[in-house]
Amino acid sequence: MPVSVHMFPGQGDFPVQVLHRAAARDAALRRALRAVYEEIHATADIGPLPSLADLLLGERPPGGRELAQGPVGLPQLAHHGAAVAWQRVLAERHGPPDALLAVSFGELAALTAAGAWTVGAGASAAYGLARVLAGAPGALALIGCGEERAGRLAARAGGGRVVVGCVNGPRECVLGGPPEQLAAVERLAAEQGLTAVRLHLPFGSHHPELGAQRQQFETLLRNGPPIRPPAVPVYSAVAGRRYAPAEDLAARAADCLVRPAHLPRILALLAAHGHTDYHEAGPGSALGRNAADCLRGTGARVSGAATDDTSTPRRGRGTTVQKGTRETPEKEPGEKGERREKGERSRTLEELLHGRHHPGYLPRLHRALARHPYRVAEAPAEREPYLYRRLRALLRALPTAAELHADADALAAALAWAAVADPRLGMTVVTQGVLGQGSLLRLAGDPGRVRPELDAVDAGALRIGYLVTEAGRASSHLGAGTVAEFQPDGREFVLRTPEEADAKFGGVPQYPGPRGAVVIARAVDAAGREGGVFAFLVELADHDGPRPGVTLSPPVEVGALPLSYHRVRFDGVRVPEAHWLRDDADLDGHGRLHDPRTPADRLRRTLAVGQDLWGVLPTALAALARQSAVLAVRHSRHRETRAALAPGTPLLAHRSQQRALLGALADAFALSCAAARARELLAAARESDTAGAESGFAPWAAVSRPLSAYKAHCADEAERIVADCQRRCGHAGLADANRLAGYHGFARAFDPAGGDSRLIRYDLGRALLDETAPGGPPPLPTDLADPGWWPAVLARHQHTLTSWLRRATTAPPSGATPFETWNPLLDRAAELGATYAARLAAEDLPRALATLPPDEATTALAHLAALRAADRLAGPLLRHRTLTPGELAGLENALERGYDRLLPHLDRVERAFAFPDDMV
Template sequence: MNTVEPALRDEELARLLGGHPLAERLRRTLDRYPYRVAESAAAREPYLYRRLRALLAATPSAAELHADPEELAAVLAEAALADPRLGMALVTQLVLGQGSLLRLAGSPEDVREALDAVDTGELRIGYLVTEVGRASSHLEAGTVAEFDATTREFVLRTREAADRKFGGVARFPGPRGAVVVARAVDAEGRAGGVFGFLATLADRAGPRPGVVLGPSVALSALPLNYHRVRFDGLRVPEAHWLRDGARLDGRGRLHDPRSADDRLRRTLSVGQELWGVLPTVLAALARRSAVLAVRHSRHRATRAALAPGTPLLAHRSQQRALLGALADAFALSCAAARARELLLAARESDAPGAAAGFAPWSAVSRPLSAYKAHCADEAERIVADCQRRCGHAGLADANRFPGYHGFARAFDPAGGDSRLIRYDLGRALLEESPGGESPGGGPPGGRPPGGRPPARELPAVPADLADPGWWPAVLTRHQHTLTARLRRARAERAGGGATPFEVWNPLLDQAAELGATYAARLAAQDVPRALAALAPGGPYHEPLTALAALAGLRAAERAAGPLLRHRTLAPGDLAGLDHALERAYDRLLPHLDLVEELFEAQ
């Protein structure tokens, strides 16, 4: 009897774990090209291209996928599970490249031919935003696109060596292009905002005139073809200027209804597409890694003196690590489901947002940027823990752990640098949160842990540490504590004519801690929210509740130092944590088979 079948009849559970009707078809398609690790870039590219073409043939068009975050996330997750390199190529091409065309083109017909060519695999495109010589280069792009009013073309130029772009450029005999992020300069030499430009980088004969591809840059953690790219007069038709609502008049003068800050936010708004679906991919990698590690530990016997011949999973230390990985992967899945919901809601409005602070990311979408940073960090940790618990087998490329870890690790700096996101989240939360109020909100009442007076609009912390609401309530209080601390520190430094740099430079780590806590709180609140949405009863209710409780307890264990140091909790508040963790492991252990099957079925 299939013990998972009744659980999968719950549509909400299937959606929570990233299940989608399209997934099975994609798996069958990708199974025609079994996973292998090519020995060289020359051998790798044809293999990846065959898999990409097959995958594209089995999926709807980019326009259809972008209209349905659930479907888009499912395609990316299946690709990354099958081959992390394929997943990364698809993220760049489908989400950032085609997403920019769909969102920002002046007219859909301007880029119709390119969209269709990418959909069939005839054209490969990337996304070039990072410049090699300067940090935060997206804030002041050195690459320029000068408008030639005579030919009605933009001319891309790299003015200095530091302005060279860095990104993936396929080693592919056909046409290769990229959305290049550059500063527009009109026919009168006036610099405008930062826009995307659809540029053809190479054709079957090689790089186009005006494009210089540097030597391939090796990245062993996620081997694809990365290059430094310099532009020396590459011409881009005006129709391929992703102008959004801007325009050029007959004399070539640029008119943009948006401010420079808001133009940057709008150009980079494709990031919210990535942030909305990336957590689903990362959660899928985390679930698969946990299942692989559990299976490895079930069947690998040990000769250790304590109990020769017993499987690794019989040892409590291994149980703590791997049952914990399953719980953390479940919590990540809850956050991923919420991120997809937020993406769908965010698409309903593209009104001008807030001005950029340290970085534009929170101005594009504060919660989605927070999910991106949190989920990438969590997935990297979960995969690394599972890999480590598999010994030498975890290092073998064929077992995919190195690729899964490389994929998750890549999205610390990629897709919006997570450190910058945390800095800016902390700054933005401080700017909007008046003294004494919780930036997280919540119902009033309850006495905070440690015997301190109740804080306004802070929720009560449940007495039972295993209550799914305990950890979100603790994080809400911790966010309040860190906000008050940062506010005091900023006030101490802000007098005497101090510059913004002098004020914030010593406080960036505090801002990052606040931003990370905000993101963790959002994700923690998603766990009880997800449990409440599931149909009551059934064979999965108890194991999922156990996973939820264990995930919160483990997170508290990891954060115990800061919670005590900043007096969000008193030592007595955590006195029962060890005992609660052991009970949670015992509660989950009888359901391990069901959890393993459930995670694998999705």
């Protein structure tokens, strides 16, 4: 049975706007807040302060800075009352707590909730504390490191007057001391690549020099209302223990001014006493996030942890902190449709990065992928059994293919986590799970025709691949040379490879056992009439080797992504009619093919499985980009340089390294926002057949214009990000064991694979000319900090390029063939297609931010990503006169401010982006 704890944070985390939105959504919370604030004003000794209920629950609540600039005591009472009210709602929805945890001056709210004070008496104590703190000297700073290192920083630069005031977790502390000495410690921390943020609190606390203030506050409490023994056990992060029934609570509360608060120790004590469920009493998320970090490996549940989720308290909502797993928010039934903001569903950062899932899904993936250690140096004979074991473990963790393909988020997460664990396994999931099984599910007509094969693949008893590319010809998907001739006597097709150039090229596992592939070929009926391009499920090999008529070349080694690639030829290979993935076509009794679609539409339908890949591949590419940035940051944080400029400093202290790696994190975040949008588009298009029959160079825009654009854009961006991280890691970036080489190989492979990205850009540029007649360019915000500035710039650039290309193709020279018209313009068409894809991704940044809880870290990531994208395209923007030099004049300074804005959040971003250590 759960043993619950309600946690009361200190004064450093009180997001006023989040509280206001939560109250607007939740009537019970709104009533509790109003009742507590009105009781405070009716019964507390707080002087002539304005009504907190009217101030915080009205239509225009103040911001945090505005509240802090109000009368003395106003922000402390607002925070105190919110914690008391929030805890009441938690108790109503989850039942009474078994214990309360007080952190720093959260002691006062915890003691009030425990019945030691009435609401009015507790508020009087909070007001008295505020007046004492108003005269307390010093300042506080958040440092992104553990207690031991924070102590060394304080001793080295603090002049003996800076101390560790709060230990929030294994990687976060608060230092306190005089402002000048504290600034010296902050500079030293920044030089070592650590987060160092001055807290916006106009006083010091948890410092031994505040003995006079401590005595003043204790006297105030002793002269106030009597403090009763708590009715609920109270654990104090300052005292480091549970308060005894006869505890001198006035003295213990006053100790918060001079003694440090140590959250990990008190949480360890609570866990040892059997407490399993932890809920933060308030709208903030820092305490919950730190608690999850401290409780990792205990199996405890922490509400809202590690996700910056600041929604109102809900029954059953929380995070299970299992040993070795990443935190996974649990969702109650129907929640997906409940939380909306600006017309879109709100979500946590983890949901943006990984999708929405059943609570146990990501932990299952994690366990399956952590089961086998990563191996890189094996020969092919050893590699195949190793990959097969990894694949079998992953398949056991996954739902059936039909269930997986019905959930875009689940399919994307399976691919992403597999690729991060082992890029070769990720490519196997692409060919087998996404393209192979996807073709069977989409194109079989009646899925029951291939149900035994689907079940065999799910069980790991059958390996399948996807063979579309033909080795000897470019754009072979447009005119497959492989032929499938129907034989009516046996009701079967016979596959042939007419010429050597028609040989298929792709991955075929070498591990003994049943192996097959979905093969793209031209169907020819019994009358000798060609019926378009279809997919066929072909048995390639069994335990004894290749099947009759199948010829596999010796393995073609690809060092960047070592798998078993072969040229495959067919000479009279027989394929049962049931393995013809007919879609809505048919063969009559005489073997004549009847297809309701034109050949162009049939090709589009056959290749529509690419839509599945384009919808989920960006999630995997974004995951590789994030993990690459995390690896590079960690490497740079710990690798010291012996350079003469600053010997002994870590690489990450150097501004050039910060620009590259903070930039990589920002670019990976932008890629993650685009990936989330791609999943949404795939989910919306899953059962539709609404793509138009656009006339282009290839079928990509007709299959799905936006998803093909996301594929090309994300593959290019991921390759660039991973390559930058590799370069910044020096020789270590090239070592196979560090995976960066494999990540780069995976991303690089999808330039030509999955639909050649250059062809996609050609086709997008050609298709965009068929849109509405040109109008004026869209308006452009003047402020580079405006979230709409970069999307507007790209929309204007797209308009400029479209107008130019339309003029160039409207009146070709007399008698010119389409090839003669387009041949000199293909690069311009590709530039237009790339701009369209970049514009989609740019629009995804503000769209994603609108669905996330307000957070400085994600806002800083999005802003920096937009500025960096503008910097990379500055040349084309100026060359085509989309922007003037004056409109880009402030870009360099804005970029530097962007890096400074993101740097304090580096540790948080790293933790959010990193995959579990035992998996990577």
